[in-house]
Amino acid sequence: MTSILKADEIQDSSGNLIIKEVANAITIGASGDTITIPAGATITNSGTATGFGEENKPIFKVSGGNLSLSHNTWTKLSISSEAIDTGGCFDLGVNNRFTPNVAGKYLFILNILAPTSTNADYIGASIYKNGSGAAGSNGLNRDYNSTAFPAILEANGSSDYFEAYAEQESGGSMNIKVASFSGFYIGN
Numbered sequence: 730m731t732s733i734l735k736a737d738e739i740q741d742s743s744g745n746l747i748i749k750e751v752a753n754a755i756t757i758g759a760s761g762d763t764i765t766i767p768a769g770a771t772i773t774n775s776g777t778a779t780g781f782g783e784e785n786k787p788i789f790k791v792s793g794g795n796l797s798l799s800h801n802t803w804t805k806l807s808i809s810s811e812a813i814d815t816g817g818c819f820d821l822g823v824n825n826r827f828t829p830n831v832a833g834k835y836l837f838i839l840n841i842l843a844p845t846s847t848n849a850d851y852i853g854a855s856i857y858k859n860g861s862g863a864a865g866s867n868g869l870n871r872d873y874n875s876t877a878f879p880a881i882l883e884a885n886g887s888s889d890y891f892e893a894y895a896e897q898e899s900g901g902s903m904n905i906k907v908a909s910f911s912g913f914y915i916g917n
Contacts, residue, residue: 785913787816789827793907795844798897803855803862806841806893806907813911825892827912832886837864837912840877841895844904851898852905856880856891863891875908881915 739748746759758764766772790813798804808825819827829835839854854876855862864880882891893910897903 785915787814787818787829787831788911788913789814789816789819790909790911791819791821791907792909793825795904795906797902798895798905799902800900801896801898803853803894803896805857806895806905806910808893808907808910824890826890827892828888828890829884829886829914831914832884833917834881834883834915835891835912836915837880837882837891837910838877839880839893839910840875840908841893842906842908843874843897844906852876852903853896854878855894855896856882857894858882858884858891859889860892862894877908 737750738746741747746756749756789811791808792810792812793806793808796804796807805825808819808821811819811821814821816830818829837856839856841852841854843852856864863882864878884891891912893907895905897905
């Protein structure tokens with residue numbers, strides 16, 4: 730024998746909402762409730778899931794053209810192209826910096842290139858936070874004329890800003906290019 734229970738709304742004995750269905754939308758619980766899935770239970774999604782987990786936004790990815798760097802001088806890198814900027818947080822052109830609109834930790838990746846490695850003994854890259862070096866990598870991969878590094882840095886989400894810098898020690902001036910400077914929110 731099969732039993733069928735038909736109801737648009739189920740409440741507990743105090744009148745609090747447990748389950749409600751309106752126009753093919755099902756609500757489980759009410760605002761402030763904790764919904765617990767017990768250990769060993771499986772949730773299977775055959776449709777579209779929204780609102781689960783973090784979106785890792787804002788995200789940005791920019792690049793720049795050649796810039797002549799003086800010997801042994803940290804120089805802010807010029808950014809000329811924006812591939813991704815989900816939150817409109819990268820100031821392209823005027824300040825060439827990322828000011829996140831969400832507080833938390835961010836993963837940054839800076840990749841710089843030298844057109845040639847001739848006389849390049851050392852090329853370093855750094856991400857500056859609020860005008861000071863916060864994370865950096867050194868060393869040029871002479872086979873590929875590039876250096877790249879990741880860094881995890883924290884931002885307050887309202888006034889902290891991040892910029893790409895580089896320096897080289899070839900004995901004279903040398904051209905450097907920002908292959909990519911990118912970052913995204915990874916959480917608190």
